[in-house]
Every structure is written in structure tokens, then in C-alpha cells.
Amino acid sequence: MLLLLLATTANAAAPLRNTGDAAHVFAYTPKPGMDAQFDAGYQKHLAWHRTHNDPLVWYGWTITHGPRMGMFIDGTFGAPFSAFDHRVAPADDAKDADRTFMAFGEPAFRAVYRVRRDLSTGTPLEQWQPTAMVEVHVYKLKLGKAAQFEQIVKRMRATVEATGGQGTHTWYEGVGGTASPEFMLMVARNDWASYENAPGDLERVMASVDDATTRRELLAAYAACVDSVTSEIWRYRPEMSLIPAATP
Template identity: 65%
Template sequence: MQRPRLLQVFAAVALTCAALAASAAEPTTTLKDSGDAAHLFGYLPKPGMDAQFDAGYRKHLEWHRTHDDPLVWYGWYVTHGPRMGMFIDGTFGAPFAAFDNRVAPSDDGKDADRTFLPYGEPTYRAVYRVRRDLSAGTPLEQWRPTKLVQVYTYEVRLGRSERFEKIVKRMRAALDTAKHKSSFTWYEGVGGTASPGYMLMVSREGWSAFDEGPGGLEGVLASVEDTTVRQQLLDGFAGTVDEVQAEIWSYRSDMSLIPSN
């Protein structure tokens, strides 16, 4: 190989390596609605230590704030349902890769051990992927939480996911024509959930919003006016779902962190 040609090859390789290094060094985008990941964590305050737990968690949020954590962190208390009394925090709307590049995860854990974990037990951890194709709004991904949220978890029968999703799409079509339009957001379980498993989150600005219409999948399907279609949808629902749990979560703005950008 001639010397000029060899130098050109070396130069091309060097440029490629530099470009790859620069790409690897670029931080993962974590702006609102930049990804589909939803990470949820649950803690049960120890008996008689609710106030200490809350105060400790607020201190821990200060650690995230002072370390410029780009992730949003929401906090809720489960007020109705099987897990009543549990505190759930979660981050939504960032890419899954954002958890590979978290801010000082070791120090984060140490601060949690100092601030709120002495007063609460970790009891729940799950990862979901938002299903925009099934949803009628994504307020949490857009950093617009509401005062209340209805949360339904669906345990779907093996081999029935495709049929279940077809029914959910019919639900979305019914909502598109509804007079009152609430944000119904669907998530598909990735880990720590039933497999296959789905979660439906219905945003509610207050208790008056419950007067506007049903929240769960079955309730919306039961409101379809065409009798034949309604029965077909309900039969399909019964044939795909093994179990449903319904909860109401109350948003705690004082135990949440929404980045300024």
C-alpha cells in the first residue's frame, strides 16, 4: 500500500474512533417526554413513624435537587386498595438508558439510608414501558401530575396479550367520542409485574372527576352503546384477564421533584 493511501486510512480510523468516543460521552437525554420508561418504588412507613418517614424523604429529595438530578420524581400515597398506606415514588418519561447514567447512585443510596429508610421498609419495585399506541394522554411523561390517579393493574392470561391489546384499542376509540375526556395512560410490564401484565393510570383532578364516567377498562367497555359490540368486548375482556386490582393514589407535591427545565 502506498504511503499516502496508508495515512488516509489511519486518518479515517482516527476520526471514526473520535466520533464513537464523543457519542459514548454524550449524556442520555432526560428531558420530559424523552423516553418510555416508568420506574416505580414502594415503601411502607414503619408503625408510628409516618411523620419521620415523610420528613426523611423530603430531605432525600434535597439531595437529588442539589445534585441536579435531571429525572422527575413523583410521590404518592395509596389511599384506597390492597396496598393502602404505602408510599410510592416513580420517575416517568425518560429513556431506559437514563438509569445507566444516574447521578452518583452509590451516594444516592447512602443518603436514602441516612434520611428515610430507617423509618420505612422497601416493599415494591416495578418497571413499565408506556404504551402510547394504547393511551389517551400521557400527563406523567409530560410532567403534569394530577391530585389523584386511579391505578388498575391487569394480569393477562398467557398467549392473550394481542387479543387484550385489541380490546384496549377499542376502549381508546370509545374514549375519543366521549363527552368527558380524562387522560388514560397504559403501561406494559417489563419487570416486577405479572407477565404479561399491564397498568392503567387514569388522571383525576379531584373527586368530582369520578362523576364524569368510569375509569377501568371493563367500565368503559360496558358504556359502549351498541349492545352486540358491548357484549363481544366484555366477553373478550373476560377471556383475556385473570385478575384486576384497583387503587387510588394521592399525589404529594411536597414529596415530589419536578426539574425546572
Template identity: 40%
Template sequence: MSRFARLLVLPLALLAAAASHAATREGSAAHFFTYRPASDQQAKFEKGYRQHLNWHRRHHDPLVWYGWTIQDGPRQGMFVDASVGEPFAAFDRRVDPGGDGVNFRKTAAPYATAIQSSSYVLLRELSSGFPLEQRQPSRVVQVVHYRLHPGGAGHFERALQIMRKVLSSTPDAPPHTWYRLTVGGAPEYMLMIARDNWASYDHFNPRAADLFGGNETALREFAKAVSESESETWQYHAELSYLP
């Protein structure tokens, strides 16, 4: 093989590897786990959780794990971690699930109470961006949970189609990512809006009606479907996250 041919093979191999790695982020599964650290054990929980992430590194876990603390709302002070961007089948192939559990119980679990485990599916066609799936988490996330009336899913998702069109034509609108609950609770949708800081609300903080661009039908569909909603702010912690 000529020197030129050898030089050509390397970039092509790198591109193929990058394409293969990117393909692993095309999955639609999103698994979220919520914990309440004991009031006087926050530092110990975070130290233990960092030790647990080192277990994932040592075992070359291919799954990404993000970590946030909830800054406001009824769940203020809780810790959330999540694995997103893979197919649901990836959780059938987890690296040593038994050893993972043993290590977590030894490092972080003594300092916190497990609250909830929920699995969502990414609604790619209704979202305007995918920061977590692209492994580009924002420093802050505005999170809104929507619980629907029975039979409201069709109305709700039709309204979200209009919202996506409006967001796509709105300059500087932050990415809006929609997930639908699959397992772990009553019918629910979760919206994650990427934020850099509080100042971002000065630039983008529209009323609900504005998000539908004056489309009264979409606004009625949305209002008809929603039973209740709840908003939170999550602070991202790179030191409590693992991005392989």
C-alpha cells in the same frame, strides 16, 4: 450582528432548549418503587424523604420523581415514587447511584420497608393522555392493575385499541395512560386515570362495556384476557416530588 439579529437569536435558542427538554420526556420507561412506612413513623419518613429529594436537587438530577400515598385497596398507606418519561437507558446514566443509595438509607429508609420495585413501558399508542410524561400530574390518580391469563396480551391490547378510540371521542373523559410491566412481577398492565377529586367520578365513571362503545368483540377479547384486576386511589404529593 445587528440588534435585531441578536434579539432573534435569543428566542430561537430558547425554543431549541425547550424542544430539547421536551424530547427528554418522549421516553417510554416508567420505574415505580413502593414502600411501607412504619405505622408510627409516617412523619419521620416524609421528612426524611424530603431531605432525600434535596440530595437530588443539589446533584441536579435530570430525572423526575413523583410521590404518592395509596389511599385505598390492599396496599393502603403505602408510599409510591416513580420516575417516568425517559428512555430506559437514562437509568444507566443516573447521577451518582452509590451516593443516592447512601443518602436514602440515611434519610428515609430507617422509617420504612421497601416492598417492590417494578419497571413498566409506556403504551403510547393505546393511551389517551400522558400527564406524568408531560410533568402535569393530577391531584389524584385512579390506578387499576390487570393480570392476564397466559397468552392473553394480544387479545387485551386489541381491545385497548377500541377503548382508546372511544375515549378519544368522549367529551371530558380524563386521560387514560397504559403501561405494560417489563420487569418486577408476573405479566401485568397498569392503567392510570387522572382525577382531580372524588367529584370527577360523578362526571366520568362508565361501566366496562361503555368503554368499548358497544363493541362486543372487544369486550369479549378484554374479558378473555383478564385473569384478575385490582383498583387503587393514589394521592399526589407535590412536596414529596421532584420535577427538575
């Protein structure tokens, strides 16, 4: 996580579902031959947060496809940035992380994003509604091209909504620990069948536009904005996740 960055005090009145736009993402690489120990230790650490009434959601994913295959990702979504100024027993949190799972894995990276609701067709992670897998695309942009890129993404949203495409598209803008500028697209996927008729990445959606002139203009603008793209598939790990109970 590290779960040092917990979003509230122990006396918080309610879980922080969809109360803000912050997305904190953390990554670990289990040490060779220690996947089982890492998983068991991480689950024990989640129990620490459960007993301390953590109001944040913590999702766990394993990257199954892509250059970082095998990496474990965890993240919290949908809370305000200000929530991270109020941590639950941070010193004890760090000690518990060291005791339970840190000996079996290596920290890989941490990054902070802001969900862009104006660009997205939905926000399932902020609503605490994870899907079986998520298709993830990270777009590193050329300097000075963020505004132009956002206009292309808005066209993507309109295209997806007009065609009734499956798979919710959620966009995140990099805030810290990312390339600058950088955007991340997370496409909710319930199964492999959804790939049959629902393109997820920006370029393929643009390529599906019927009007040939518009299609060429959009793809040319896309090429002028984007420096590089990486694509991955993350498998949701419910046993490695913590979703707070609903408030009565």
C-alpha cells in the same frame, strides 16, 4: 425509589421530560408510627437529588384506597431506558437514602413499565403534569392473551375519545418486576367530581358501548383475557415530589 436508579450524570444538559418511554415505580411502607419521620427523611433525600441536578422527575403518591392503603409510591416517568445506565453518584445516593429515610420504612416492591402511547389518550406524567389523584388499575393477563387484550384497549381508547370522556387514560406494559403479561392503567383525576360521568376502568368503559351485540362481544373477550384486576387511588404528594426546573 431507591433513587440509586438515577438517569443521568451530573453534567446532563437538560431535564429528561418526555424523552423516552420508561416508567420506574418504587414502593415503601412506613413503619408503624413513623409516617412523619419517613416523610421528613424522604424530603431530605429529595434535596440530595436537587443539589446534584438530577434531571429526572420523581413523583410521590400515597395510596388512599385499595388493599395497599397507606403505602408510599414514588416513580419516574418519561425518560429513556438508557438513561438509567448513567447514575449520579450511586454510592453516595445509597448512603444518603440510608441516612435520611430508609430507617423509617420498609421497601415493598419495585417495577418497571413501558408507556404504551399507542393505547393511551394522553401521557400527563411523561409531560410532567401530575394531577391531584390518579386512579390505578393493574391487569394481570392470561398467558398468550396480550395481543387480544391490546385490541380491546384500542377499542377503549376509541370509545373514550368519541364520547369526550374526562380523565386521561395512560397505559403501561410491564417490563420487569411485574406479572407477565401485565398492564397498568393510570387515569388522571383532578377531583372526585370527575367520577360522576367518566368511568375509568376498562370493563366499565366497555359496558358503556351502546350497541348491545358489540358490548357483549367486548366483555366476553375481556373476560377471556384477564386473570385478575386490582384497583387503587393514589393521592399526589407535591411536597414528596421533585420536578426539575425547566431549561432556560
